[in-house]
Amino acid sequence: MNDIFLKVLRGEEAPYTPVWIMRQAGRYLREYRQVRESVDFLTLCKTPELAAKVTFQPVDILGVDAAILFSDILIPVEAMGMKLAFSEKHGPSLAEPIRTRALLERLSVPVPEDDLPFVLETVKILKSGLKVPLIGFSGAPFTLATYMIEGGGSKNFLSTKRIMYQNHGLFGGLMTKITDTVTAYLRAQIKAGADAVQLFDTWAGVLSPDDYRAYALPYVKQIIKELKDDGAPIIYFVNGCAGLLKEIKASGAGAIGIDWRIDMGDAVKKLGKKFVVQGNLDPCALLLPPEGLRPKVREILEKAGPARGHIFNLGHGILPEIPVENAKALVDIVHELSGKAAGRPE
């Protein structure tokens, strides 16, 4: 078992910087596309053998130091009672967006063992086969709320902010239900075997720092506090974190995901030494061949400091257009430059 990833999360000495890639089980892999030829995305998420299969793929193909459960952040939202659909062109959509108290009342807080058994089954299959740690995950409350209020993706998040600003009762009620859902969902993943969990706050970066502090952070804090004794380290990732790091420091998470639109040195300086950082290569930098990629990786490694406090990753999910050789090269370069090739003990 390669547990370098967990060592870093626990603040222990590590022989090299571990690396994994957000959305590493995805369309840039021929093997993933082959699986998707026979099943649609939602069916893949809900079929434990297949979800486990695509979770294993990047571990075998790229040699990353951690696996992340294959699923979608809207899976627990569907279990809350919303009708979910995916289209290749327009992404996810949720029917009857939650903009009234009556619609909110209809939502339930799912019991993962009963309502999301396929996720826990996937975790169990993975744990029996993986040679690297398994990361469980969930969307963070604000991010899930945007999908639930907008009914899908959004450009300006106007409906979300309208309710957030004008209807505190509805917004708070929704965030509370989501928070309870996420807490139970992550707890169940940990109980089933997830070694660490990541909270994805993909859209919290569209909030001003004041609004983030008022409307998003409290719910994240609550989840992290609730999970304190469940035994799995928590990584909190806000996409577009540059203006929010002072607030994010207060989340309670020991590890913070850093997107690419901030200098890693600045991020480390703002957070202080007690945090593990994860990131922060521009996903598009994987368009570069190894000789162009290497100096960018070196710079991030140097700015993040010693292997001990850094998990290498992209600043957001890998894109379908990325050549798999470049993703492989990334993993090798991170390992080499951070010490693995230098023969340090594993």
Added chain:
Amino acid sequence: MNDIFLKVLRGEEAPYTPVWIMRQAGRYLREYRQVRESVDFLTLCKTPELAAKVTFQPVDILGVDAAILFSDILIPVEAMGMKLAFSEKHGPSLAEPIRTRALLERLSVPVPEDDLPFVLETVKILKSGLKVPLIGFSGAPFTLATYMIEGGGSKNFLSTKRIMYQNHGLFGGLMTKITDTVTAYLRAQIKAGADAVQLFDTWAGVLSPDDYRAYALPYVKQIIKELKDDGAPIIYFVNGCAGLLKEIKASGAGAIGIDWRIDMGDAVKKLGKKFVVQGNLDPCALLLPPEGLRPKVREILEKAGPARGHIFNLGHGILPEIPVENAKALVDIVHELSGKAAGRPE
């Protein structure tokens, strides 16, 4: 003539904080929609009497302290030789995106007096009627390059970054042509009467700080340096500036636009005292009625410091869905809280 806006840009004492609103001539105004009933967007941009008419509207209706030329950042791109179209649904599109040397060669650097006379004519009409300063503007080179390479808007800017990373000759050649175009275009606007100019770098915030420094900033610096002696203050706005302020400081601009995803106090601290700052209210905060808006405005005013160094604005353009009463209330609240109502001398 109310020249408070220019006073602040020149670093002079000001009796209150001036305010204008990005995209203040726009669809949230009934009077603007009425004009658009009879002409399409591009025709409106190219008809001086009408472009001037909608530029005047927000000055009369809201009481803002500056007017901004009604136009579109892609107008000079069309004059460079690309076919431009707008659709209500998908926004702008440019035919034959610039991804080869042959397509780049076909682009010219327009002579504003010959190729964009309608813009200069609009400026002249405005100058003869406005009681507030007139802001001219252009898109900044990286932002214009993204449209020219992608052929329109983009989610991940993959084509732009591919060329930026892999084809330095093509990227540099394109950026140089754009830079020459923007320089001549802004110079002509100033000569025609614009009192200040703003460079809009709407998409530079999708670059990592290192890439911004390498691929976007040098061209902005060159434009600002070229225009040093043309006599109009320059405001440089990067949307998503939170991680880039150290770099933006080196642009040469005396005034920096700040979007809403960073605390104004942090921005001022990072920039230091010699810069004028402009911003930074979340455009969606205009969903709030006056009593909800007031504390948000107060907070920004306090964090930005004295009227002397701050031009109030949104952190991005006003949205079509905003009630006009709320925009009016914003202008009044800024004026009141920053000293106009307190009877300070004008």
